Amino acid sequence: EVQLLESGGGLVQPGGSLRLSCAASGFTFSSYAMSWVRQAPGKGLEWVSAISGSGGSTYYADSVKGRFTISRDNSKNTLYLQMNSLRAEDTAVYYCAKDAVPAATYYYYYGMDVWGQGTTVTVSS
């Protein structure tokens, strides 16, 4: 069964740091780009960051650029999100999500077909 399991969320003070992990199983992890998507309380979905299957290319939303770092360890089938200089507006449930197709491009992309259960990050003093 294809599965994603996030961990690492919690309560952190403004300006603090947190590292999220997403453990993948049931598919060839290194073949798929992965993303982090967050959802603030009572709000919609916001794409945060993405990383290619090899890990060689990374992408960020303007709202987190320079503060967050996405990475992956294909030997451990794990995706990470290092979050620094956290702000109250980063409070959200963070989901990791898998591209539906390997080596996707904008014209060969079938959405995000597998999502984790989410991990909650609360930034508050």
Place this chain on the structure above:
Amino acid sequence: AIRMTQSPSSLSASTGDRVTITCRASQGISSYLAWYQQKPGKAPKLLIYAASTLQSGVPSRFSGSGSGTDFTLTISCLQSEDFATYYCQQYYSYPRVTFGPGTKVDIK
């Protein structure tokens, strides 16, 4: 950045109703659009990609249409399990995708 809007933001409907949700992109995105369903406390679920292609396992009462800037998601005969929030997602700017603000479908 490509901005997505959805209308209505919420709607009330009854089981058996036909429901249509509209999504609009701030610029042309061809057919590079997906739809997701999200229930409270749960992760989103992929319903449709390429504007009109049904994801495997999704009931045929769901359908999508449109291209360019205007898209629709239709539920032909609303079932109790369809009460949820629906999001459109553009991937013309993949991997920097963006989601619409969502449309909540609740029980009348």
